[in-house]
Amino acid sequence: MLPVVALVGRPNVGKSTLFNALTRTRDALVHDEPGVTRDRNYGICRLDEARPFVIIDTGGIAGEEEGLAGATARQSRAAAEEADLVLFIVDGREGPSSLDDEILRWLRKADRPTVLVVNKTDGIDSRAAIAEFARYGIADVIGISSAHRQGLDRLLEDTLSRL
Ligand code: GDP
Ligand code: MG
Numbered sequence: 001m002l003p004v005v006a007l008v009g010r011p012n013v014g015k016s017t018l019f020n021a022l023t024r025t026r027d028a029l030v031h032d033e034p035g036v037t038r039d040r041n042y043g044i045c046r047l048d049e050a051r052p053f054v055i056i057d058t059g060g061i062a063g064e065e066e067g068l069a070g071a072t073a074r075q076s077r078a079a080a081e082e083a084d085l086v087l088f089i090v091d092g093r094e095g096p097s098s099l100d101d102e103i104l105r106w107l108r109k110a111d112r113p114t115v116l117v118v119n120k121t122d123g124i125d126s127r128a129a130i131a132e133f134a135r136y137g138i139a140d141v142i143g144i145s146s147a148h149r150q151g152l153d154r155l156l157e158d159t160l161s162r163l
Pocket of ligand 2: 016017058059
């Protein structure tokens with residue numbers, strides 16, 4: 001069985017863009033509207049041919065427990081709980097939000113190996129953006145730009161070293 005990596009994060013941080021970059025497909029729907037990806041989307045990352053892994057794009061965690069958003073949040077949690085590694089994606093331009101804080105709380109409970117991925121660092125001071133999340137206490141942090149394919153080699157290396 002291939003190892004499983006889950007992309008977890010609130011809506012609009014760039015999970016689907018990263019999924020596309022890692023799977024080199026356009027399978028995941030990328031959209032400006034938060035919450036466009038409702039279901040779980042599975043793909044395979046073969047950027048390192050010798051070490052493929054399954055990657056799950058989740059619908060984002062909208063923080064509501066009722067209705068569709070609640071169902072989506074549960075899917076995301078289920079994906080994280082079955083993963084060998086969680087990539088916790090945050091928005092480096094916006095900095096930490098209360099939704100990120102909430103996700104962090106349940107990720108701690110899920111107790112899966114986690115890499116904090118600070119996305120959208122294109123055109124901004126990546127180190128300063130990363131520093132904003134220091135209080136999250138996640139040792140493994142990486143700044144990337146999914147849209148511009150920056151930092152993906154390092155992210156891939158980091159991911160593979162943990163599988
Ligand atoms: P998701 O809801 O987390 O799946 O986020 P999406 O992948 O759908 O992206 C949400 C928005 O952020 C889209 O408008 C993307 O084009 C944009 N976006 C994603 N990654 C980046 C990035 O690295 N840099 C910038 N500047 N924008 C990005
Ligand atoms: Mg999405």
